[in-house]
Amino acid sequence: EAEVAQSPRYKITEKSQAVAFWCDPISGHATLYWYRQILGQGPELLVQFQDESVVDDSQLPKDRFSAERLKGVDSTLKIQPAELGDSAMYLCASSFASGGVNEQFFGPGTRLTVL
């Protein structure tokens, strides 16, 4: 069964350092999402790609976060510099269609701890 892959699964870093997370969506899925989930809360959308284009980054802290999906396949989310408040689970999800309401398939997430 096809799955969304994410790496690393866990990342510990010190504040002011740079971190990067990688996501490989299910093959053929046009839409890719990055969510941040703070402990005890639901996931919150950071950025949404349709193919290689960003279609929603309204909640992305652009002074320190960046995301790319250069070839419209896998994606990287970067934080530079990391802050203590960035400690959270970062989830990647993908969906097949580029329009309408679709099921989103989630990866296992990357747990980030900033010291």
Added chain:
Amino acid sequence: AQSVTQPDIHITVSEGASLELRCNYSYGATPYLFWYVQSPGQGLQLLLKYFSGDTLVQGIKGFEAEFKRSQSSFNLRKPSVHWSDAAEYFCAVGASRTGTASKLTFGTGTRLQVTL
């Protein structure tokens, strides 16, 4: 803007007992509703979804949910809980958008504990 409220932060049930997790949504148009489950340290798995049609939706692992428009609710139920059902449950509403795929807005989740 859409929103989801899950009023119960934590619920404890005995194995074999019935379960109902509450979800209320706010959305101006016809809602697209989802229930996801998250085991500790894991990603989210879809349990079931409602797009239209029959208001009682069957999902995986013996779960079902009922859409009630008059109450803006989409409660999740299971007649007999198993210890393996202990997890975090999230209700979400999907908003259709012009020219692009939907965005999901999640509730804060309900943590289910199952006692033996």
